[in-house]
Amino acid sequence: MKNDCKLCAIKSEAASKLSTEEMEKLSFSCALVKFRKGDSLIRQGTFSTNVAYLRSGLAKVHIAGPYHEQIVRIVKSPSYLGLPTTFGDKINQYSVTVIDTAEVCFIDINAFRSLLKANPEFSYEIMLELCRNELEVFYRCANRTQKQIRGKIADVLLEMSERIYGNEKFSIPLNQEDLGNLVDSSRESVSRVLTEFEKDGIIKLSGKKVEITNKKSLLLISANG
Amino acid sequence: MKNDCKLCAIKSEAASKLSTEEMEKLSFSCALVKFRKGDSLIRQGTFSTNVAYLRSGLAKVHIAGPYHEQIVRIVKSPSYLGLPTTFGDKINQYSVTVIDTAEVCFIDINAFRSLLKANPEFSYEIMLELCRNELEVFYRCANRTQKQIRGKIADVLLEMSERIYGNEKFSIPLNQEDLGNLVDSSRESVSRVLTEFEKDGIIKLSGKKVEITNKKSLLLISANG
DNA sequence: ACAAAAATGTGAGCTATATCACAAAATAGT
DNA sequence: ACTATTTTGTGATATAGCTCACATTTTTGT
Structure with a gap:
């Protein structure tokens, strides 16, 4: 032991x-x-x-x-x-x-x-852990059913950065297919939104690496819009 | 006591x-x-x-x-x-x-x-109860995000009849607005589907009272389509 | 029993996003 | 280093279901 x-x-x-x-x-x-x-x-x-x-x-x-x-x-x-x-x-x-x-x-x-x-x-x-899990699923579920794609993806990016990695720079551990399944949309839509975010200067992408360069915008989009 | x-x-x-x-x-x-x-x-x-x-x-x-x-x-x-x-x-x-x-x-x-x-x-x-709750939320969440409206409503009707009331005849304790919120769609769509089901002879409605007259169809629609 | 309020039915557009169909790029396996 | 495979980008099209708008019905309160 x-x-x-x-x-x-x-x-x-x-x-x-x-x-x-x-x-x-x-x-x-x-x-x-x-x-x-x-x-x-x-x-x-x-x-x-x-x-x-x-x-x-x-x-x-x-x-x-x-x-x-x-x-x-x-x-x-x-x-x-x-x-x-x-x-x-x-x-x-x-x-x-x-x-x-x-x-x-x-x-x-x-x-x-x-x-x-x-x-x-x-x-x-x-x-306590079981309760937390349930609450988390509540939250996720409301998110994924009510927001539209941009908001949902903004949300995931923020979660990664805050809860998971505690850093504005991180490596997404999921491919776009998985992100789609996490967010309930198609792989293609995920791709589109991600490149859109990059064009708007909200995030920087290189391969799996993400850097959130404009957190305010993400927060806005997540609360959204 | x-x-x-x-x-x-x-x-x-x-x-x-x-x-x-x-x-x-x-x-x-x-x-x-x-x-x-x-x-x-x-x-x-x-x-x-x-x-x-x-x-x-x-x-x-x-x-x-x-x-x-x-x-x-x-x-x-x-x-x-x-x-x-x-x-x-x-x-x-x-x-x-x-x-x-x-x-x-x-x-x-x-x-x-x-x-x-x-x-x-x-x-x-x-x-045990906490675990069950979590699993139930999982299931509901997958349902409400993946199926389309007819399937989701079929699902709710079956749940009411089976888990909640244990009877083919029951009184829905929710209005259509609530049903919409349970199933993540609009009040209007709920209404449309419900009357559609009635026309197809799958359920009988009178006010809040529902009777499932063709459970097989409901199961099919829920598994769906 | 009656008026007021809430809940439902239904039509006509509009729109977000899924789907299909490729091309390009990145990753992995040998 | 080179294929084979997986992953990603992007256009064009189709559609489920939302929204708005109003009529009708049902329920509630007094």
Whole structure:
């Protein structure tokens, strides 16, 4: 066990409250694994026996919509992935795929559950995360259904810059097809808007690199218009 | 305390594990209140000191979108409302409004928290509900963004009939404006589709009463087309 | 029971954006 | 370094559904 792993820390803390038998019965091994862009952490329709703790990196949560893939939200570390499967739903209702090099710690669902039982603080934290997730999806959903394309893309760019990278310069970890699925529009429209933004001097593009040069405009377009 | 209230039952069970001081410090009173259609249980932007337990009735969760109101999901009893405020978000990020006569039990947030601490089973149940909510929002979101109007409305009708009422005949608790906000389209389009469905003999309408007369067609349209 | 208010039905345009169809550019694989 | 593949840019066209506008019906309040 590495003590720089938050999950492990919680585990060892909890362990002190569990009997030795219980400890041995459950698999508390902490398997840290590295993943690259495109690797799948959770696959919709499959059965999971682990919760994945995203220690570093980024992932996308996506579901197969009635017509095409929809990217529901971008997950930033630290985050627990695959919780619904832990609480009764046997089958994963969504997929999670790495979009930027990630380190993930897996923990057996039953072990995870007993951590929750033994540690109310931890439960509390998980509930907080679940609530946040729901609120985030609310927000995204209102955004993607009400704004028009320019506003939606402005929104994504701002989210990347603020919530995800904390920097005006960053590298979009998604191609335009994915951006379309995140924003519910076509790849072509995404392309058009992006070049439009560049022409208007709002952003600078070179390959995947983006720099927001006129944040005010973006904010306006996002609130929009 | 009435013992037909599930929340009360949990409370008294939990109470036995708490010291008398703790019990007295916290308000465990169970105030059962009746509400009518249109009454507000939670108002976006305000601060809550209670969790609301919906014992009976229906409510809509809605948020102020960038342009217009969006109905995020329909809540059926039993359900706990206002959880995010319990876990750190001080301000309600959404509104909840009764749409069909409801009985609600309020419990002080701090009391609720100590219930969670004292009762891992209860925590577990809450986490389950939070996960379900998130998944439901995923599903709704994919639906409302990808299908076209006929499919979306077919979907809502099926949901009402199946999840909400468990009957082919029911009374829509929403007006067409609300239906539009639930489905992300205009009041007028909702009207058009509804009368279209009636003409095609898929549903029978009289005022708010709906009867699904051709479920197969609805399923087809929802999966659609 | 009656007036006032709210909710619904329906027509006629308008428009944002999807779709199709390529060309060009960038990336990856060997 | 060179193909093969994936990703991106951009025009032309079609269309679902929004908006506006008004008539009609239903519901509400007194």
